[in-house]
Amino acid sequence: GENVEQHPSTLSVQEGDSAVIKCTYSDSASNYFPWYKQELGKRPQLIIDIRSNVGEKKDQRIAVTLNKTAKHFSLHITETQPEDSAVYFCAATQPSGYSTLTFGKGTMLLVSP
């Protein structure tokens, strides 16, 4: 089955800095890679996703890049703000009705004012 590794487990940055979280996956058939943000005690929120037919996707201050050859994808947050502080999860899945999302272990991002 799919295995998703996520690094780092914690990331501390100053407000205004950029943050990068990286994930690798094992199954070359995976073609959908979402990122979720989870604030303490809240639900995971889908913040951005990318499919394997594109290499990069941006939405305001967040972007995701995908390298299918190397089987890794990354989340980039620019101009970080204290409200970006949360746990971020990456995930991967295959295009099958019988496939499931496999999540990374999460990255706790702390943005200090």
Place this chain on the structure above:
Amino acid sequence: DSGVTQTPKHLITATGQRVTLRCSPRSGDLSVYWYQQSLDQGLQFLIQYYNGEERAKGNILERFSAQQFPDLHSELNLSSLELGDSALYFCASSEVESSYEQYFGPGTRLTVT
């Protein structure tokens, strides 16, 4: 608000008991997924239903079962509860059969004493 609802928000029960968690998907979504999130674990996939049929199974214990009803709401039944079952239980829904674009509900926090 994702449009996915879960009840109850909190549940406190004793070991050996049985509980039922309920989830209503977003309007139009046919797939429902159940996840368990413990303090030291990421998001563990339990089971998926699509339009009333079981589609995929993850690390779901035999003491746990689920079903999806004709109106598409789903219930997760947990029986013979143990202390280790204490966790946040999330359901998510998506429009399609595959695992793309899952939107999470607010979760049910289960405490087993």
